[in-house]
Amino acid sequence: MVFYENMLALNNICIRCAEREIVGVFGANSAGKSTLMYTLSGIMEDIRRKEAMAGGERITVMGRIRFLGMDISGMKPSRRARIGIILCPERRRIFKESSVLENLRIGAYLASPAKAKETLDYVFGMFPALVHLKKRIGGFLSGGEQQMLAIGRALMAQPKLLLLDEPLLGLSPLMQSVLVKATREIRDEKGVSIIVTEQYARPVLPIVDYAFILENGAAVMEGSGEDVINNPDVRSAYFGI
Ligand code: ATP
Numbered sequence: 001m002v003f004y005e006n007m008l009a010l011n012n013i014c015i016r017c018a019e020r021e022i023v024g025v026f027g028a029n030s031a032g033k034s035t036l037m038y039t040l041s042g043i044m045e046d047i048r049r050k051e052a053m054a055g056g057e058r059i060t061v062m063g064r065i066r067f068l069g070m071d072i073s074g075m076k077p078s079r080r081a082r083i084g085i086i087l088c089p090e091r092r093r094i095f096k097e098s099s100v101l102e103n104l105r106i107g108a109y110l111a112s113p114a115k116a117k118e119t120l121d122y123v124f125g126m127f128p129a130l131v132h133l134k135k136r137i138g139g140f141l142s143g144g145e146q147q148m149l150a151i152g153r154a155l156m157a158q159p160k161l162l163l164l165d166e167p168l169l170g171l172s173p174l175m176q177s178v179l180v181k182a183t184r185e186i187r188d189e190k191g192v193s194i195i196v197t198e199q200y201a202r203p204v205l206p207i208v209d210y211a212f213i214l215e216n217g218a219a220v221m222e223g224s225g226e227d228v229i230n231n232p233d234v235r236s237a238y239f240g241i
Helices: 033-041 043-053 077-082 100-110 113-126 128-133 143-156 173-190 225-230 232-239
Strands: 002-004 007-010 022-026 059-061 085-088 161-165 193-198 210-215 218-223
Touching: 007 033, 022 173, 033 043, 033 077, 033 085, 033 161, 033 193, 043 059, 043 077, 077 085, 085 143, 100 113, 100 143, 113 128, 113 143, 113 173, 128 143, 143 161, 143 173, 173 193, 210 225, 218 225, 225 232
Parallel strands: 022 193, 022 210, 085 161, 161 193
Antiparallel strands: 002 007, 002 059, 210 218
16 A cells, blocks of 8 residues: 555556566556555655655555565665666656667666677667667657667666556557567567556557556456457446447
8 A cells, every 4th residue: 555645656566577477557547556566666655754854755565576586575675776676667668868879888787798689689680760869868769769768768767567667658569569568568578577657558458468456545356468458348338438
């Protein structure tokens, strides 16, 4: 559970993601998707501490998070990154003043030089559009290019669990399909487990093994991609059919 002051933002939620699985978490604006991603990546711990030190908002996080058999609740986000939990945040948050190559190199701070080189080649192979943009400053990239860069940067950190927070937000259907295909490839080729949030389930649902529907911070439904798409309430609320 996560409270912002007395506001319950995540309520009694139980999400699991097996190794090499893609799990989708779908919900409308303010359903709690980013709160969930911040909580899993540990950034919520940093936000909570900073707010407490500054005498600001009182944030309460309750419950347990387990990763590869370890209890990581309360673990700092930097340590979670070191054990393989990497967040690709909502609205990309690339380093806007740095070039594409610099953004990717910054992402590799946890990797050996050999791994960094190998992953850099992998990222450029997966997103050839970035090859010619190596020297381009991040802030001058289109939304889709920024998202490719953000995913590339997250891969450079050698994730075991990749958290993708609304990667398709505001992008064209064509770019969305490039990113959905890349997400599946990352799981298939790199063996990375992935939790992906989106407002609209339709573009992502074909690649998810399991899905949760989030409403007001609670998972109101869960099941295989097929279960979710066949549920009449979900169909009308999230697919407009
Ligand atoms: P969106 O799609 O708009 O990003 P979301 O599903 O990611 O939405 P969250 O950002 O997790 O939702 O927000 C969940 C709820 O918590 C919302 O009602 C939001 O207003 C509230 N909230 C988020 N961050 C804070 C904060 N720092 N202080 C107070 N309330 C917050």
